[in-house]
Amino acid sequence: MRSKNRFQEIPAGWKFLITVVLLYLFVAVFDFDFARIAFLQFAETFFKVVKILLFVFGFMFIVNLFVKTETIQKHLGKDSGAKGWFYAIAGSIFVSGPPYVLFPFLGELKKQGVKDSLLVAFLNNRNVNPTFLPVMIFYFGTAFSVIVSIYVLLFSFINGWIMGKLLDGKAD
């Protein structure tokens, strides 16, 4: 019972990693070569990616240093108008975090009167994040990263507007 509770306390990311490691061990028991080839492929990819990850985390620190969630929260009020859209989009671009952190934060904003359209725009833009851009460029190239970011931004307005029509009754 106690060990079950301890496992529940482990963060989701670690639980996932432990499960995958166990899967490797399970595969290795039946076909060691299969697991070995997969692991070597993993090691090769990991060493390629780790340099970019270090850069990303460094950049993330700089963004966290200058962008405060409180500032964004202050500008997303009920009658925020065009300024509200700007802050919702800017907020979603610069505020990074897992959904289980973002949902309670945005849920709190909803209770304070922030429009559904702005919340949708906020959640829509999580792919346009300068912090993670080096990784996107590394894998998909600059042209792809720019084009997809433009479409995501465009659709954050469209989706926000549609949700505003459906839920807020009006969307400005």
Next chain:
Amino acid sequence: MKKALQKTIQTIKMAFPMILGVLLLISLMNVAFQGEYSKIFTGNYFLDPFIGAILGSFSFGIPITSYVAGGELLKEGVSLLAVTAFILAWTTVGVAMLPIEIRAFGKKFAVLRNLLNFISAIIIAVLTIATLKILS
């Protein structure tokens, strides 16, 4: 400064094991499905992004993990169309996170938002690839 550092460390602590896990899992999948991806993802403008978006919808996390996962799948022969829908759905559609989203925003909001983002992921994927083709 301390707050920014703490926030960054918190994100690293959350993201790093997830990235390691995703890379390990994809390496295992790549060995298992060697040469099979191209049979599933044929470049069809509707089916590829649809399958990609469905796969992405079951995971909901920070974008960086989806880029690593998507990038590795791309190397193995999955079409860019499917991968684009996959990474977009990964970050904006969250079937697994739906209970938390419902608790925060209400059922109607959560269901409609996820549905809308699922459709958008497919449309954006098609538009992105079409634009890239036109420009190249």
